[in-house]
Each structure stands twice: as C-alpha cells, then as structure tokens.
Amino acid sequence: MLKTIGVAGLAGLAGCLGDEGEYPDDDLTAVVPFDEGGGSDTYVRQMAGPLSDELDQDIRVENVPGAGAMRGIGQLLTSDPDGYTFGKFNPLTTSIEAMINPPDFEMQDLKGLATIGFNAIVVIGDADEGLEDFDDAVDRYDDGEFENLGGLGVNYLPKAMFFQERYGMPWSNYIQYSGAGPINQAVASGEVPVAITSDQGATAAVDGGDADVLAVLTSNGSSVFPDAPTITDLGYEGMDFLGQVTRSMWVPPETPEDRVEVLSEAIEATIESDEVQSWAAETGNEMAYGPPEEADQVLEDVWSEIPDLVDLDDLRDEAN
Structure with a gap:
C-alpha cells in the first residue's frame, strides 16, 4: 500500500513509462464542475495539499461551473489524456442531469480514478x-x-x-x-x-x-x-x-493505465493520511478510498438502472 511517495518512489512506479520519463513531472489540474465553495470543491481543496505532497507536484483546482455540471465534465472529457488532468463529481446526480438535459458527449466515456467516500x-x-x-x-x-x-x-x-x-x-x-x-x-x-x-x-x-x-x-x-x-x-x-451519493474521481478516456495507477495510489494515500482523516472526523465527512473499477461500476450502474426504473420522458416532464 502506498503511504508516502517522494521523487525516487515515483520514478520506480513510473518506470514502465520508458522514454516518457517520470510521471508526474509537472503540475496537475483538478477540474471541479461546480462553483467554488460547494461540496465537490470542498473535498478537492481539502485533498489538494496532501495529494501535492504525495505526488511532489502542485495541484491546481479549476472550477468550471455551468449547465448542471455538464460544462466542466465536458472539459474534463476532452482534456489531454496524459494523466495531468482529473476531476471530481458525483455520478448519480450528474448522470440524472445528463439524462434530463442530454449534453453533446457521452459522460460514460470517462475513466474511473477512485471513489473517495459516500x-x-x-x-x-x-x-x-x-x-x-x-x-x-x-x-x-x-x-x-x-x-x-x-x-x-x-x-x-x-x-x-x-x-x-x-x-x-x-x-x-x-x-x-x-x-x-x-x-x-x-x-x-x-x-x-x-x-x-x-x-x-x-x-x-x-x-x-x-x-x-x-x-x-x-x-x-x-x-x-x-x-x-x-x-x-x-x-x-x-x-x-x-440511496447513496458516491463521491468519485475521473480522468479523460484513453489516459494510460500506468498513470491512472500512480495517481489512484496517491489518492489512496492522501485519503488515509492523518490530515484528511482528522478533517473527516471533525466535519462528519467520512472519507474512504475505492479503486478505479469501483468508480466505473457506479457510473455503469446509474446509467443502466435509472432508465429501467423510470420513463425518462416522465422524468423530464416532472423536472420541468
């Protein structure tokens, strides 16, 4: 289990990247598809400091609100799949928004990075x-x-x-x-x-x-x-x-698996850190790590179950 990774540790983990060199070797961007101060923004900013320590690179939080989170999710989906951009949103609530007001992209194409609690x-x-x-x-x-x-x-x-x-x-x-x-x-x-x-x-x-x-x-x-x-x-x-809102993180499709692994393990270590767990205990915002495949499964379940549960036309009518 990854606890603390310095530059040397990251070089070992990223050795399979060959000629591409160490990963990460530059700042990362965390896309939050909501305004500053909301729930997703709070979680990402709370994690940014210790995650920066784990990766030995700065984390830049970018708020991209609008269109019921679809503007920010669209930006994340079309970002370069190089492992330097990730985002956080709740797949249940954002998926329902996409079902009611379909965007011009398939959010299911995103690749899971981690779940961080519910x-x-x-x-x-x-x-x-x-x-x-x-x-x-x-x-x-x-x-x-x-x-x-x-x-x-x-x-x-x-x-x-x-x-x-x-x-x-x-x-x-x-x-x-x-x-x-x-x-x-x-x-x-x-x-x-x-x-x-x-x-x-x-x-x-x-x-x-x-x-x-x-x-x-x-x-x-x-x-x-x-x-x-x-x-x-x-x-x-x-x-x-x-019945639960699973807080999840994502990367653009086609992001290399080895970079997903490095980033996901750093997120796991961040969540398990004393700093984050102390904050979670003080605020009641329970934090727990889940692997990339768990995030993928949550998104798949939402998109397969909800259309079977309700008529989407009825849902749109009720919403409007």
Whole structure:
C-alpha cells in the first residue's frame, strides 16, 4: 500500500513509462464542475495539499461551473489524456442531469480514478406530524392525508419516483429545494411532511428536534445516523444505486493505465493520511478510498438502472 511517495518512489512506479520519463513531472489540474465553495470543491481543496505532497507536484483546482455540471465534465472529457488532468463529481446526480438535459458527449466515456467516500440519503419527517416510522408515512400518503414530498432538486426525483412505483407511496406533488437548509425549513414549517435529503444535510433539523429520520435509503447505513433503520431493514426493496451519493474521481478516456495507477495510489494515500482523516472526523465527512473499477461500476450502474426504473420522458416532464 502506498503511504508516502517522494521523487525516487515515483520514478520506480513510473518506470514502465520508458522514454516518457517520470510521471508526474509537472503540475496537475483538478477540474471541479461546480462553483467554488460547494461540496465537490470542498473535498478537492481539502485533498489538494496532501495529494501535492504525495505526488511532489502542485495541484491546481479549476472550477468550471455551468449547465448542471455538464460544462466542466465536458472539459474534463476532452482534456489531454496524459494523466495531468482529473476531476471530481458525483455520478448519480450528474448522470440524472445528463439524462434530463442530454449534453453533446457521452459522460460514460470517462475513466474511473477512485471513489473517495459516500453520503447516505435519508428520509426525514416533520416531528410535529408524530410519524412512527417510514411505514406510517407510506400509509398516510396512501390514505391521501399527505400529498407533498420534498427533495433536493431534480436530481432526487428518481428516488421519489421509486417510492411511487416500488413502495406504493403515491405522493402527488414533488417539491424541489435548492439545498439542505431550505429542505429542513420546509419540513420544520410543515410545508412538506416528508423529504429526501442527505444524512449530513439533515443533521441540523434532526438535532434541533424539527425532524425525525424515518429511513436510510442505502443498505450501507449512515455514519451520521448509525441507529436509524435502513430501507432494507424495514423490509423494502433495496435501492443502493439511488440511496447513496458516491463521491468519485475521473480522468479523460484513453489516459494510460500506468498513470491512472500512480495517481489512484496517491489518492489512496492522501485519503488515509492523518490530515484528511482528522478533517473527516471533525466535519462528519467520512472519507474512504475505492479503486478505479469501483468508480466505473457506479457510473455503469446509474446509467443502466435509472432508465429501467423510470420513463425518462416522465422524468423530464416532472423536472420541468
């Protein structure tokens, strides 16, 4: 396992590159397809310092927002496949955006570099409604008592549609919110009785007594709410490909495998470093490394499962 790589160590790892020389021997660029200050940007900037130490080269973070992340992903996909450009995005949410508003490229052509952790998605309910559990919520929608369901933008809509089609939870109105704060406020005020959000985002509402966690939507559970039942614990069909946001990193297609290996191993060492793990523990942003093939599999699962789950035309209609 790679822990710390100096120049000599990198020369050994990159020896198979022959006449191309050592890799890396210049600065690297991390493309973030969102504005500065968001979740993906925060993770990349937190990793940039220790990753620079591992690679003995500077990491330049480039924010390329726009078109629901498609502008930055398009730039990453068409960058030189030389191992000096990589990017970070969440394959679930960005894929849904691409399905609703197709770009002029195939994002599945990207090559996986690593997964760096995940956030569980949870269902929260208005504490004033006295919901006993997720079953109680399903029953109240089925009885017509509840109609509105909240979620984090259009990207969470397939989860809500899964509730309708697989769980027998016939909500009438899906209300989109721009972030965890507005979702928490909507639940606390009674604007929506139930909402779908990230575990980290729900913390303030739950800790403040405004909301209760009814279920965790991934069988992996939640590190933020370890005692909350998972949807499979409750006897419902699993939805792991929708129930967690897997934070992933990518490189352009045709990037040489040996350079992917060097960069991926440096990312693994960065994630396992005391600096990053201390930050993860302090902030609740759990960090864990997964290999390139795991990132590839996540993207493949999303693009194969969601079109089978929902009619994309219906998804576009609901989104608009």
